[in-house]
Amino acid sequence: xxxxxxxxxxxxxxxxxxxxxxxxxxxxxxxxxxxxxxxxxxxxxxxxxxxxxxxxxxxxxxxxxxxxxxxxxxxxxxxxxxxxxxxxxxxxxxxxxxxxxxxxxxxxxxxxxxxxxxxxxxxxxxxxxxxxxxxxxxxxxxxxxxxxxxxxxxxxxxxxxxxxxxxxxxxxxxxxxxxxxxxxxxxxxxxxx
Amino acid sequence: xxxxxxxxxxxxxxxxxxxxxxxxxxxxxxxxxxxxxxxxxxxxxxxxxxxxxxxxxxxxxxxxxxxxxxxxxxxxxxxxxxxxxxxxxxxxxxxxxxxxxxxxxxxxxxxxxxxxxxxxxxxxxxxxxxxxxxxxxxxxxxxxxxxxxxxxxxxxxxxxxxxxxxxxxxxxxxxxxxxxxxxxxxxxxxxxxxxxxxxxxxxxxxxxxxxxxxxxxxxxxxxxxxxxxxxxxxxxxxxxxxxxxxxxxxxxxxxxxxxxxxxxxxxxxxxxxxxxxxxxxxxxxxxxxxxxxxxxxxxxxxxxxxxxxxxxxxxxxxxxxxxxxxxxxxxxxxxxxxxxxxxxxxxxxxxxxxxxxxxxxxxxxxxxxxxxxxxxxxxxxxxxxxxxxxxxxxxxxxxxxxxxxxxxxxxxxxxxxxxxxxxxxxxxxxxxxxxxxxxxxxxxxxxxxxxxxxxxxxxxxxxxxxxxxxxxxxxxxxxxxxxxxxxxxxxxxxxxxxxxxxxxxxxxxxxxxxxxxxxxxxxxxxxxx
Numbered sequence: 001x002x003x004x005x006x007x008x009x010x011x012x013x014x015x016x017x018x019x020x021x022x023x024x025x026x027x028x029x030x031x032x033x034x035x036x037x038x039x040x041x042x043x044x045x046x047x048x049x050x051x052x053x054x055x056x057x058x059x060x061x062x063x064x065x066x067x068x069x070x071x072x073x074x075x076x077x078x079x080x081x082x083x084x085x086x087x088x089x090x091x092x093x094x095x096x097x098x099x100x101x102x103x104x105x106x107x108x109x110x111x112x113x114x115x116x117x118x119x120x121x122x123x124x125x126x127x128x129x130x131x132x133x134x135x136x137x138x139x140x141x142x143x144x145x146x147x148x149x150x151x152x153x154x155x156x157x158x159x160x161x162x163x164x165x166x167x168x169x170x171x172x173x174x175x176x177x178x179x180x181x182x183x184x185x186x187x188x189x190x191x192x193x
Numbered sequence: 194x195x196x197x198x199x200x201x202x203x204x205x206x207x208x209x210x211x212x213x214x215x216x217x218x219x220x221x222x223x224x225x226x227x228x229x230x231x232x233x234x235x236x237x238x239x240x241x242x243x244x245x246x247x248x249x250x251x252x253x254x255x256x257x258x259x260x261x262x263x264x265x266x267x268x269x270x271x272x273x274x275x276x277x278x279x280x281x282x283x284x285x286x287x288x289x290x291x292x293x294x295x296x297x298x299x300x301x302x303x304x305x306x307x308x309x310x311x312x313x314x315x316x317x318x319x320x321x322x323x324x325x326x327x328x329x330x331x332x333x334x335x336x337x338x339x340x341x342x343x344x345x346x347x348x349x350x351x352x353x354x355x356x357x358x359x360x361x362x363x364x365x366x367x368x369x370x371x372x373x374x375x376x377x378x379x380x381x382x383x384x385x386x387x388x389x390x391x392x393x394x395x396x397x398x399x400x401x402x403x404x405x406x407x408x409x410x411x412x413x414x415x416x417x418x419x420x421x422x423x424x425x426x427x428x429x430x431x432x433x434x435x436x437x438x439x440x441x442x443x444x445x446x447x448x449x450x451x452x453x454x455x456x457x458x459x460x461x462x463x464x465x466x467x468x469x470x471x472x473x474x475x476x477x478x479x480x481x482x483x484x485x486x487x488x489x490x491x492x493x494x495x496x497x498x499x500x501x502x503x504x505x506x507x508x509x510x511x512x513x514x515x516x517x518x519x520x521x522x523x524x525x526x527x528x529x530x531x532x533x534x535x536x537x538x539x540x541x542x543x544x545x546x547x548x549x550x551x552x553x554x555x556x557x558x559x560x561x562x563x564x565x566x567x568x569x570x571x572x573x574x575x576x577x578x579x580x581x582x583x584x585x586x587x588x589x590x591x592x593x594x595x596x597x598x599x600x601x602x603x604x605x606x607x608x609x610x611x612x613x614x615x616x617x618x619x620x621x622x623x624x625x626x627x628x629x630x631x632x633x634x635x636x637x638x639x640x641x642x643x644x645x646x647x648x649x650x651x652x653x654x655x656x657x658x659x660x661x662x663x664x665x666x667x668x669x670x671x672x673x674x675x676x677x678x679x680x681x682x683x684x685x686x687x688x689x690x691x692x693x694x695x696x697x698x699x700x701x702x703x704x705x706x707x708x709x710x711x712x713x714x715x716x717x718x719x720x721x722x
Contacts, residue, residue, distance in 0.1 A: 001213050010214040018410050022418045025278050026436040031333050031449065038431055042357035044350075102346070109351050174431045178358045191358065193429035 037171035039087070039123060041112040043181035043188070045159050047078040047099055048129055077104045079131040086124040087114055096130065118173045122166075125179060125188060129161040163188045197595075200293045208639065209678025217636035217674060221407070224399040224638060225287035230385065231404045232280040233315075235411070237378060239273040242266075244375070249367045252327040253425045260422055271415030272408075277319050278440040279411060284312045296641060298475035300391065300504060300538045307388040309467055314377050314384065319441040321374040325367070329435035330442065332356065332426035337448060344453040358428035391538060392643065393505045482609075483557045484539035485546070487532045489513070491553025494528025497658040498545035498554050501612075503643035506538035507545060507554075542642030543613030547649065550659035552615065561615035561659070564608070568618045571606050572625040579626025580604055581698070582691050584633055584683075585619065587611045589641055591680040592633025592673075601684055603631075603691075611635070611672075612645025616652050616661040619670055629669040629694040633683055636674045646674055668697060 001009075053074040061069045078099035085093040092114050100106040110127070159181075165188040169177050178191040197205070211220045221228060246266065248255035259266035288308060291297050297305040320338065324331045339352035355366055389395035398404060423435050437445065448456040466473075475481065489512065499507045509530040518524040532554055534545075539556075546555025552562045572579075584605045586592025592600065593607040606622070608614045611634030619630050632653075634646040650672055651657035661670065671690050675682045 006214055013214060014406075014410060018414050021275060021278055021282070022414050024439045025274060026420070027439050028434050029437045029442070029445070030434045031432045031445070036431060040357060042354065042359050044354065100351075106349065109354065111351065111353055111357065174433050176358070176429045176431060178429070180357075180359050193358075193427070 037116045037118050037174065038176040039114045039116060039121075039169070039171075039179065040176055041083075041085070041110055041114075041125065041179045043110050043179075045081075045108045045110075045181060047081070047108045047159065048161070049076055049078050049105070050131075051076045075103065078106070078108060079129050080104075081108060082126075082128050082130050083110065083112075084124075084126040084128075085112070085114065086122075087116065088122050089124075097127075116171060118171050118175070120168060120170050122168050123177075123179070125163075125165040127163040127188070160186055165190075198293070204290065204293050205676070205678040208676050212636070212676050212679060217638060217676060218400055219403045219406075220636070220638065221283075221399075221403065222286060222290065223636065224403055225283045225290065227396055227399040228283040228404075228407060229280050229287060230397050231399055231407065232276045232283060233378070233381060233385075235276040235408060236273060236280065239269045239276065240375075240378075242269050243273060247325065247371070249364055249371060252325060252367055256326045256328075257422055260420070267419050268412065268415040271418075271420045272411055273322075274420055274438070275411045275414055276408075277315075277322065278438065279407070280315060281312075281319070281440045284308075284315060288312065292470060292474065294641060295474055295476070298471040299481070300506070300540050302471040303391055304388050305471055306468060307384050311381060311384045311388060313464075314381055316441065318374060318377045318381070319438075321370050321377075323438065323441060324370050325374060326423075327367075327426045328423035329426060329432045330423055330437050332428070333432050333435075333437075333445070334442065337445065340453060341448070341456060344457060356428060362428075391504060393503055394644070396638075482541035484536040484541050485534045485543070485554055485556045487534055488553040488560075489531050491549075491551045492528070492531045493551055493553075494530040494532070495550070495658065496530075496532075497548045497550075498532050501544055501548040501644070501648050503542065503544060504538050504540055506535050506540075508533050508535065540642065542610050542645065544610060544642060544645055544648060547612050547615050547652065548658060549615075552617075555613075559609060559613055561617060564613075564615050564618045565621060568606065568621045568625075571604070572622065572627075574604070575626070579628070581628040581694055582631055582687065583622055583627045583629075584631045584687070585614055585622070586633040586683075587635050587645065589639075589677055590633045590635040591675040591677055591683045592631070594677045594680075600680075601687055603687060610640070610642045610645040611649045612640075612642060612647075614649060616659055619653075620662055620665050623665060623669055628698060629671070629690055631687055631690050632670065632672045633686075634672065634674050636676050639676060646672070669694065 051074045053072050055071060056064075056069075056073055061071075080096050080098045083093060083095050083097050084091070093112060097108055097110055098104050099108045163181065165179060167190060169190065171177060175192070179188055180191055181187075182189040208220065208222055211222050215221065217223065242265075243259060246255060246259045246262075256270070259270055261267070291301075291305065291308075320334055324335045324338075336353065336356050339356060342348065343351045343353050355362060389397070399407075444460075447459070451459070485506070494509065494512070496509055499509050510533045512524070512527060512529060512531040515524050515527065515529065532545075534554070541556045543556050543559045546552070546560045546564070549555065549561060552560055552565075555561065555563070557563075571583075580603060582603050584592050584600055584603050586594075586600075586605055586607055587610055588594060588596070588607050590611075593605050596607065598605055606618075611632060614632065619632070622630050632649065634649060635641070637644075637646040640646055648657065652659060653661045653670060653672055654667070661667075671686070673683070673686045675686070
């Protein structure tokens, strides 16, 4: 291979590599449909916290170290919600939303996205707390606990057991309508840019 | 003929073509590892400039401001971006080369694993860098990152909530992102140190010409084809179509198309397979070359093997038993220190065998003494008719690749590495009647054992221990560096060397003529009529 061929060939190859580098560093890509809108459900709620208590048996107590022999064992959790979403009267989601955390004792987070064509759409959302207080094994004790601390009562006042939204949306191309919880108004609201 | 894997054959051809275009000294494929370091240095310098103008409170606007600096900021931002892209390419090539060449197991395991983590950190650095811009690409990368992280049940609150539009993006997010982007290069430095910690004299930078050439090309594209601005991130608009950097976002189409658990499972499987490369890619136990050993009786404690070992596998230790030995004993007469090979660090390159004048160290079957035995058997095959030229070739060079016994009618003595070849073998071949010895090594930057050709060249021509003796006619030995895929270069070097040897033989034959005997006796003055 002559020197001139090497110089020209090497230069061309370097330039090709450079162009490929520049091209691949800014190649257009469609992450979602070119045309389309989105309804995004995103909110956080502390939910209704309940405690489930029971008495330990004498055998159980005997197995524990002396300093850990509490008569009662209690576990707290947040009641789940049922989320039903209808778009244009079509059922899009019907799911139980459980609290986060391994023991389901952390807040509840809702995050769903529903693609829609641009235009006018009827959106219906129902977010209802599940699990009646009767499910709690030792309701009296749990109720007493709540009254004592007042925290759950405050939570109950702050967040209704049922959130509903039934509205009509007009969405333009690529627009996202956010459905979220407004703590001041204690209801679901639509938030747009 | 030894078989080569298809990937190895492809790599051989690629190397050969790049050598033809750029020469082995500037072959970027050989320099892929050092190019990464040079590009990281470019990233550091350009990054410091960009950091001066970046504003946490106005991420997008501040990058727009930088890009609007036509004379400085725009090309510096472009250079920062293109250097990061080129670093990923170079790192991937470097890893692929070592994988194909099966240089990723045994003592090289630490370098392999550290290199993989380095590559991963470069990715994370790039990822956070794009999020810093907070354009559409940054938003998509941030969202996908959050989606993946939310699958790990360790966060008190889903990270994805940050990007739903429920509230403005907190400044803490951009601060954390910037912190990771700036802090990771420190980790890169530490990992780079670990990456090369088991090699002696690591080559960290490519040849100056190649380095500045590469940086110059990246500068050129930054100026000629500058990076623009994508539309800003908008939490209330779907991203639609936007420009993405595929060196950092290549995984997006796959990850977006599958559930999060599948993305984690796929990514985890690929990562695990790469991390376990040192296990699955290593040869079977019976096929693994044995590490070097030291014959303490022959070791003079000269430290040459200790200095030459490219993997710092040899140390000098106090000679066992010498401290308490009687003054008149043989042991007391020996050196205070003796070489010691750490088998866990030894790659069995045999370079120590070439460095040892008394031939007291080397891998089993490849010490200087073993090589001389092999050379004797090799010469015996000539059946008394010594060839004009013989080739002593590294098996990874074009001289002795594929286990060929002859090259253009010239006998080939294969050696595992040019640095393994003991200079006494060269002398022995000449003494056995060979007119010349052509030593063919692989190109130094592609030496599988890092420093074989370098040390052999110094032993042949610069009196490095174990040096080729002064009495050997240097015109009859030649060292050439030829990659496996370029046998035509060996052929031309051989032809030229052969003609030079023939000229030497002719000259020697002419010098051997007794002129006094061949010519008429001189006429004395008295005999003149």
